Amino acid sequence: MTDTIKFFREAIKTLKTSGTVMPSSSFLAKKMLQNIHFASADIIVELGPGNGAITKFILRKLHPTATLICFEINENFHKTLSEIKHSQLIVLKSSAENLEEELLRLGIHEVNYIVSSLPLTIIPEKITNVILSQSYQVLKPNGTFTQYQYSLSYFKKLKQFFRHSISLKFELLNFPPAFIYLCKKVG
DSSP: OOHHHHHHHHHHHHHHHOOOSSSSOOOHHHHTTTTTTTTTTTTEEEEOOOTTHHHHHHHHHHTTTOOOEEEEHHHHHHHHHHOOTTTEEEEOOOOOGHHHHHHHHOOOOOOOEEOOOOOGGGGGHHHHHHHHHHHHHHHEEEEEEEEEEEESSHHHHHHHHHHHHEEEEEEEESSSSSEEEEOOOOO
16 A cells, blocks of 8 residues: 555544645655755754655755654554654654653753644644744744645744744645745744
8 A cells, every 4th residue: 555545544534633635745845844954953853744754855864963853643653653764763652732841851952943744723722822832942043943734824823933034935736735834933
């Protein structure tokens, strides 16, 4: 069975938490990672990696001394990610709302980049507020939080946390087409 079919089956079963029925396209993955300076990044966090469509692109570009930490709550997606054997990959079966706690447990206080595929529009607002607040807190100055969504409805919410620097990109070659929010922690 192909990865896309496996993803589709799992996503249909868990649509309320996965937020999509198709994995990210390679075009979306590449555009999500365009602003990451892999040569200088020590720690990259991925929130909601699903079956690892974007994870695999990150791992190919990751500097030999860097670490990628993935947060995935879906049991089957977590299992799929855990099967990726890569010494620089840490896969946590934990919610993104536990970001600060989990990073501290690993001895990490700051990260360079956060790449998020979380379906923020269907996650309760109280939880998204915690996720976005903690994401902002753990980013190093000039760190970037990159999020994709299928609409522009989340621009206002992201602006509450990343007041000074949000830019948008669009990727038509994804199903469905996606908006990419690039949110920089100025400082």
